[in-house]
Amino acid sequence: MQRIVVLAGGIGGARFLRGLQQAAPDADITVIGNTGDDIHLFGLKVCPDLDTVMYTLGGGIHEEQGWGRADETFTVKEELKAYGVGPEWFGLGDRDFATHIVRTQMMAAGYPLSAVTEALCQRWQPGVRLLPMTDDRVETHVLIKDPEGDGQKAVHFQEYWVRLRAAVEAHAVVPVGADQAKPAPGVLDAFAHADVIVFPPSNPVVSIGTILAVSGIREAIADAGVPVVGLSPIVGGTPVRGMADKLLSAIGVETSASAVARHYGSGLLDGWLVDTADAGAVPEVEAAGIRCRAVPLMMTDTDATARMAAEALTLAREVRA
Ligand code: GDP
Ligand code: CA
DSSP: OOEEEEEEOSHHHHHHHHHHHHHOTTOEEEEEEOOTTOEEETTEEEOHHHHHHHHHHHTOBOTTTSSSBTTOOOHHHHHHHHTTOOOOSSOOOHHHHHHHHHHHHHHHTTOOHHHHHHHHHHHHOOSSEEEESBSSOOEEEEEEEOTTSSSEEEEEHHIIIIISTTOSOEEEEEEETTTTOOBOTTHHHHHHTOSEEEEOSOOTTTTHHHHHHSTTHHHHHHTSOSOEEEEOSEETTEESSSOHHHHHHHTTOOSSHHHHHHHHOTTTOSEEEEOGGGGGGHHHHHHTTOEEEEOOOOOSSHHHHHHHHHHHHHHHHHHHO
16 A cells, blocks of 8 residues: 655645545555644644644534634624624634634643644544644744834734735744644654655745754655655746745745745655646756646636646655666
């Protein structure tokens, strides 16, 4: 059985995984999920990226939105607002709240996040093994221009992304705690036993970049001795959805399919898929020592996404040969 390990953020990672499951129905898939976006709200631990993967693969996702639960209601949020209790900018629905209550309760009882995630997945049966990148606390902070002065200040990633809609200038992105964090149980083993490692079209800075920042993970991938292939989250010079370009600028990387590949580098990546719109970037990526192909990379539906996943697996076989 083919063992595939995928590093994943939220929406981009989750949608890709659904296509991968269709393209490789017999594969054993392990997902290493980003937890740098995690935040405490109303006393509850919220893990947006893990939940997006779990809900998407488990059939509970709000399809159009890409995150949160289908058939959601917002009574708790309205009641909190009536008490004047915020923040209001982070939308948690009633169904979603239950997930965070269960998670927080289990963690208060002493279970690590990896065990809690496994327990939540018993309900959702995502068909993959979903592991948080670490059980330790890692929090992505963004250094922005202080709106009330000339200086800079660090804000939680969610505050920058959701409340400020990435509309303020970002100077740096810091995965606080990542260098002290240990990979969660099973993570290093998954790389060691993988047949192929895939970087889906997830955010290269705050999803894949954060996972790679956890101590030992980058090295484990580079040393795994198996093909590592990625799919560009940038198509035609723009992130297909979201504001990843703002974060790429903050870390000094151009918003292009080729620049993202070169940012990961040939020490990590063996193969890279760009969209057909970026076919012109292929020679540049190959000159950087990364095998590159141009194929359609728009996840318009599961069939199209499954074709992308199949192309990634084909490229992995090619770079191995
Ligand atoms: P998040 O945590 O919800 O932001 O999700 P991810 O980090 O997993 O993925 C977000 C990235 O997915 C965005 O930065 C987009 O560039 C990328 N993305 C979204 N839809 C598509 C698509 O259809 N095709 C490609 N190639 N990339 C996409
Ligand atoms: Ca995310």
